[in-house]
Amino acid sequence: MNTAKGAIAFQQTNVVYPNGVVGMKDLNLNIEPGEFVVIVGSSGAGKSTLLRAINGLNRVTSGTVSVNGTPVPQKEGRELRELRKHVGMIFQDFRLVKRLSVMSNVLIGRLAHVAGWRTLLNLWPEHDRAIAMRALERVGITEKAWTKASQLSGGQQQRVGIARALAQEPAIILADEPVASLDPVTTHQIMRDLVTINQELGITTLVNLHFLDLAREYGKRIIGLKDGELVYDGSAKTVTESDFKDIYGREFTDDDLLNEDAKL
Amino acid sequence: MSAVLPKKPAKNWPLILGAGGFLLLMTIWSGTGIGFSLSELVCNIASGSRLLQESWPPDFGFLPRLVGPFMETVNIAIIGTVVGGMLSIPIAVLAARNLTTGKIVWFADRNFMNILRTLPDLFWAMLFATAVGFGPVAGALALSVFTVAVISKLWSESLESIDMGLPEAVRAVGGSWLEMIRYGAIPQALQTYVSYALYAFELNVRASMVLGLVGAGGIGMILESQRANFEYERVTMIILFVLVAVLIIEQFSSYIRNKLA
Structure with missing residues (x-):
């Protein structure tokens, strides 16, 4: 679908928020093009901070983040827009224009690829x-192309969110808690969509999750964060219960699992 | 069965009497200040009643001659609303703290809006009349400014209360500032914009009649000329006509605004 590669590297990266909260502490991390990485950690561990540093939605305080060897620009402008053009993002709350059609929402993914005067005039x-239509085909909701986004179910809205990211023809997809507002059945469908897209298109995919069983089922590589620090980095196959305890800093409960019957 | 009510607290008589006395004193002071006296009012009521007698019945024969000027009034209001409504968009966006391009721009725009609102529509009519001459064009220009003053302030506050998640998502796909406004912010506040624009139109129909009094054209000008000629039966006719027309416009506008809400 495109030639841009999606390598990500953090070098001694720190993020301290204006209120003093540490979002990222001395992070060193390399992600190869085409990897599928699940990031776990309790809330406030810095999962969102990590994703948002990659597309420049959050500034880093020190150290560097780079995408394909180029440092992420630390101010709004042409260079940052150029980087974001090839980095798709999927949100927990979908973030669609509710009163516009599905098609219009997916076209928003093309904003950076089309001349400004055309996008402003909706041409x-x-x-x-x-x-955009191909992106809708991939998530299987072409028949909803002319439906208003507000009339879709949560799972369908998230599919539109994925299609919008795909329409960017991205090298990287960042999914920030993409299933946190969905029911279990829809959750598995969305996770399978993300895995399939990663396998078929080779898009580097980073997914923040807080359910441990989901992380294990869908992740190839799991990264564990705690208080902004990297505390686990390894294969989803070999992650153990005690690793999860280290990440969460406590015994875990049924609340940490999507399917309460699942055993880790 | 009978519930025991706690004892009713005593009324704060000093406060009530104090406040009442203060209001009374203020009224008397203001009345003497402008030379208002009740006795004079009663003595002059006779001339008031003569005026009322001369004003009745309304001169229905005058009705056909009102349609043209009233249409002019409506035209002035429409131009004012459209031109002012379009100008309000950038002014409101730059005055919204969450969307503006920078602190200096925000501060300058806020103050610009405040100045527009402080000066009354009549002032703008006089100003434009000096610039382009007395007539409907001056009226339309004055109402354009008036519309900007009404819409931009109200709408910038609506824009400040939108969910910033969507604008951020537009930024995240590589969208520019204008694209963020176009796709992330405005769709969320479009309904309130239309609602404020209709509200501004209602105000403009009424304001354009006032502007007519000072020579900005429309039905206000006819009203003023008939009053100056002591044609009170015609004045009554104009007032009735305007009353009905304004009621119809307001009903129509509030119907649409309710549909949007």
Whole structure:
């Protein structure tokens, strides 16, 4: 689908928020193009901070984040827009324009690829409409293309969110708690979609999750964060119960599992 | 069965008497200040009643001659609303703390809006009349400014209360500031914009009649000329006509606004 590669590297990266909260502490991390990485940790551990540092939504205080060897620009502007053009993001709360059609929402993923005067006048080239339609096909909701986003179910809205990211023809997809507002059945569908997209298109995919069984089921590589620090980095196959205890700093309960019958 | 009510607290008589006395004193002071006296009012009531007698019945024969000027009034209001409504968009966006491009721009825009609102529509009519001459064009320009003053302030507050998640998502796909406004912010506040624009139109229909009094054209100008000629039966006719027309416009506008809400 595209030639841009999605390598990510953190070098001694720190994020301290204006209120003094440490979001990231001395992070060293390399992610190869095409990897599927699940990031786990309790709330406030710095999962979102990590994702948002990659597309420059959060500034880093010291150290560097780079994408394909280029440092992420630390101010708004043409360079940062150029980077974001190839980095898709999926949100817990979907973030769709509720009163617009599904198609219009997916076209938003083409904003950085199309001349500004065209996007402001809503005059999308045929080429970009075709890309948006293909993105909808991939998540299987072409028949909803002209439906208002507000009329879709949660799972369908998240699919539109994924299609919007795909329409960017991204090298990297960042999914920030993509299933936290969905029911268990929809959750598995969305996770499978993300895995399939990663396998078929080779898009580097980072997913924040707080359910441990989901992390283990869908992750290839698991990264554990605690208080902004990297405390685990390894294969999903070999992660143990005690590793999870280290990450969460406590015994875990049924609340940490999506499916209460699942055993770790 | 009978519930025991706690003892009713005593009324604060000093406060009530104090406040009442203060209001009374203020009224007397203000009345003497402007030379208002009740006895004079009663003595002059006779001339008031003569005025009322001369004003009745309304001169229905005058009705056909009102339609043209009233249409002019409505035209002035429409131009004022459209031009002012379009100008309000950038002014409101830059005055919204969460969307503006920088502190200096925000501060300058806020103060610009405050100045527009402080000066009354009549002032703008006089100003534009000096610039382009007395007539409907001056009226339309004055109402454009008035519309900006009404919409931009109200709408910038609506814009400040939108969910910033969507604008951030537009930023995250690589969208520019304008694209963030176009796709992330405005869709969330579009309904309130239309609602405020209709409200501004209602105000403009009424304001354009006042502007007519000072020569900005429309039905206000006819009202003033008939009053100056002591044609009170025609004045009554104009007032009735305007009353009905304004009621119809307001009903229509509030119907649409309710549909949007």
